[in-house]
Amino acid sequence: MDGGTGRCLCGAVRYAFGGAPDWQVHCHCESCRRATAAPFTSFLGVARESFRWTGAAPATYASSPGVTRSFCPACGTQMAYQTEARPEGIDLYAATLDDPAAYRPTGHVHWNEHLAWLRLADGLPVHHTPRRLTGGEDMEPILNLVREAFAYMDGIVDPPSSAHRLTAADLAARARDGEVWVIDELGVPLACMVLTPEPGRLSIGKLAVAAGHRRKGLARQLLDHAAARARALGLPLLEMRSRVELTGNHAAFAAMGFARSGETAHPGYDRPTSVTFERAV
Incomplete structure (x- = not known):
């Protein structure tokens, strides 16, 4: 036309x-x-x-x-x-x-x-249009989504994933103190992420996509939304962390424009356990 x-x-x-x-x-x-x-x-x-x-x-x-x-x-x-x-x-x-x-x-x-x-x-x-949660909603479906999406890490990462310790009350608190975003369809959560503003950056955590809805671009849609939120907050960088063992995740982050920027160790470990990735917005 x-x-x-x-x-x-x-x-x-x-x-x-x-x-x-x-x-x-x-x-x-x-x-x-x-x-x-x-x-x-x-x-x-x-x-x-x-x-x-x-x-x-x-x-x-x-x-x-x-x-x-x-x-x-x-x-x-x-x-x-x-x-x-x-x-x-x-x-x-x-x-x-x-x-x-x-x-x-x-x-x-x-x-x-x-x-x-x-x-x-x-x-x-x-x-989809991501929806921001207030903390007053029922967080159990979001918690179940995160736990299901992170279950594949069991027996692979050391120490075990923090998803095991996560509770619905934790997610509600993060929604009130930071930002929790969900992509849902007909009331069923398909994908979610937690955003935490930090000095000079917006940290992305608990990025999860439900089984059966992967490879449909939902994670990319959430990351694009995170970039929009970072710009709105005046923060120049997005930051994500992944365990050192999850090399498949590292490749996926790189494909979405993230670059490796450092390594960190969990308390009690004398070796790097996590890799940090950054992307400018």
């Missing part, structure tokens, strides 16, 4: 834009679903400087802080979405295109909010 035009149901509100869209995705977030009364919404993002309204001016509605939705005041068709977080762009509803067949979606976003009865088999990648 190289530029395009679109209109509302009654044809009063029209638009035009130039150039190829920046992205094209299906959104499953609750606010978009409620705004359109549809199970999901199909968007294309275009540069604000290449976009113009060519018909009647749309009406606008501030649907959430920093978000404005444009719609036709006559027929009610939802036309566009704008957020203060991305002032350089405007998101258009793909079904309003004069030629909606030109739309080429590349994935699903906010998949963690999709409706349970929705069944899709388009083969497109799905992207």
Whole structure:
């Protein structure tokens, strides 16, 4: 698609834009679903400087802080979405295109909010939005996820993994004093991580992905979110640690842009037991 035009149901509100869209995705977030009364919404993002309204001016509605939705005041068709977080762009509803067949979606976003009865088999990648826990939730499912994900270390690492000593109360305290993030789907946790701000760095711990959901990019999505949190906190580095025996993890960290930066020893050990990895943000 190289530029395009679109209109509302009654044809009063029209638009035009130039150039190829920046992205094209299906959104499953609750606010978009409620705004359109549809199970999901199909968007294309275009540069604000290449976009113009060519018909009647749309009406606008501030649907959430920093978000404005444009719609036709006559027929009610939802036309566009704008957020203060991305002032350089405007998101258009793909079904309003004069030629909606030109739309080429590349994935699903906010998949963690999709409706349970929705069944899709388009083969497109799905992207989840991590959710921050407050510490007031039931932490047992998160604890079980961590323990299951770390169980393979038993008999391999010395000393044994700290996951054995971790409790639901510990996770709740880390959520209150630091940050605990989870990717879940229909209420079931699929992946999690603990973030601890430290001087000059954001430390990542207990990064875990549930069996059956590995190799789907969930760990990478969490690490990308950790990088965004580090930038928001003004911290220039991400830091992770791995046991010296887990060379497979070391290779995975390197593939995700982390570099080995040092070694540490657990109390009572006269040899390195952990390797530290860092990544600039």
